[in-house]
Amino acid sequence: MTRIEEEKKTVAQMVEIYCKGHHHTKDGLCNECSALLDYACARLEHCKFGEKKPTCKKCPIHCYKPAMREQMKVAMRYAGPRMLWHHPVSAVKHLFREMKK
Ligand code: SF4
Ligand SMILES: [Zn+2]
Incomplete structure (x- = not known):
């Protein structure tokens, strides 16, 4: 998987967590x-x-x-800590990248 594909997967997982939690989508x-x-x-x-x-x-x-940046910030803030539970591998990779310069 390329880096871009991987990022797309992570962002999709995060937006889904946010949507389920906030908009109660099934x-x-x-x-x-x-x-x-x-x-x-x-x-x-x-x-x-x-x-x-x-x-x-x-x-x-x-x-x-x-406007999109703001919306994404809100979604990520909610989904970030929950990622560790739902998608630990993506979460750890992402955190690791965020720590790198
Ligand atoms: S915010 Fe930066 S890293 Fe993210 S897609 Fe846009 S240019 Fe690329
Ligand atoms: Zn939603």
């Missing part, structure tokens, strides 16, 4: 979260750092538009 995502995830995946596909990308949280340019 299967898949609500419209709002689905739009957020599509947006994040499109950003990742165009990420100028490619395979060398930092985590988006640590990114020096942060390419999200402000």
Whole structure:
């Protein structure tokens, strides 16, 4: 799996945790979260750092538009600690990358 594919998987897992917890969806995502995830995946596909990308949280340019950035921040804050329980491997990899410079 490439770095970009891996990031897409992680962000999808996180948005799903958030959507389940906040919008009480059973299967898949609500419209709002689905739009957020599509947006994040499109950003990742165009990420100028490619395979060398930092985590988006640590990114020096942060390419999200402000409203999406805010929405993602809220979702990540909720999903972050819960990732360890639901998807420990992704969570640990992601945390490790966030700690690296
Ligand atoms: S925020 Fe930075 S690392 Fe994330 S997709 Fe945009 S340019 Fe790439
Ligand atoms: Zn939702």
